Amino acid sequence: MRISYFAILVAILSLISREASAVQELRAPFGMTWGESQKNVEKLLLGTKVRIVERKNLRGRIAIEVEGIPQRHLLKALFYFDSDALSEIELQYGSAEWDSTKFKQFWEDAKKNIDTKYGIGRLVAREKTTEEDILQSLTGYHWAQAYISLRLFLYTAEKDTDLFQRVSLHYKQM
Numbered sequence: 001m002r003i004s005y006f007a008i009l010v011a012i013l014s015l016i017s018r019e020a021s022a023v024q025e026l027r028a029p030f031g032m033t034w035g036e037s038q039k040n041v042e043k044l045l046l047g048t049k050v051r052i053v054e055r056k057n058l059r060g061r062i063a064i065e066v067e068g069i070p071q072r073h074l075l076k077a078l079f080y081f082d083s084d085a086l087s088e089i090e091l092q093y094g095s096a097e098w099d100s101t102k103f104k105q106f107w108e109d110a111k112k113n114i115d116t117k118y119g120i121g122r123l124v125a126r127e128k129t130t131e132e133d134i135l136q137s138l139t140g141y142h143w144a145q146a147y148i149s150l151r152l153f154l155y156t157a158e159k160d161t162d163l164f165q166r167v168s169l170h171y172k173q174m
Contacts, residue, residue: 024117026148026171029089030069032079034148034173036086038062041079061087073106075166088172094165100156103165107154110167111141114152118143124151134159147174 028034032041042064045052050068053076057063062081069077073093080088093106115121121141128137140153151170156163 023119026118026143026145026150028086028148028171028173029091029169032086032089034086037084038064038081038086041081041086045079086173088170090171091169093167093169098165100163100165103154103156103167107139107152107167110169111152114141114143114150118145118150121152125153144174148172149174 032044042052045064045066048069050066052064053067054065055062056065058080060082062084064079064081066077066079067075071091073095075092075094077092078088078090079086080090093110094103098106111121121143123140124142125138125140128135130136135156135158137156138153140151143150149170149172151172153168153170154165155168156165158164
């Protein structure tokens with residue numbers, strides 16, 4: 001009887017360690033390195049023939065908005081710099097042809113994929129608000145590892161028949 005309990009314990013521990021080792025390391029997208037200077041990132045981006053749409057100062061950080069990155073359904077990317085060091089990359093996904101169901105499915109598939117790679121995410125936002133007759137909805141999940149975090153958001157804004165939707169990924173150095 002003791003041997004069978006021991007065999008079951010070993011099997012359970014083996015499964016747990018296999019599952020824990022299956023979690024992948026979070027990394028900055030596009031092979032970028034945290035702390036890279038704005039000049040170096042722009043040089044790299046322009047070498048790939050993407051379009052830098054805008055440079056702006058947002059709450060003391062420089063943001064570079066980029067379009068044309070050849071990734072399916074990627075509308076734009078924003079690269080954020082704190083003190084001339086790359087600290088966050090935001091990827092915004094969507095398509096003009098998608099309805100609410102397609103956006104939600106894309107978001108759910110992205111969450112499932114991220115959960116599989118990095119472990120189960122933590123719910124950080126689930127809210128609905130109305131502002132000037134615009135119904136806004138935000139749902140978000142968070143994953144964190146040693147020095148990097150990833151957040152996935154689904155944002156919608158509706159007014160009458162007008163609908164704006166976006167799925168975004170936020171990779172951030174901690």
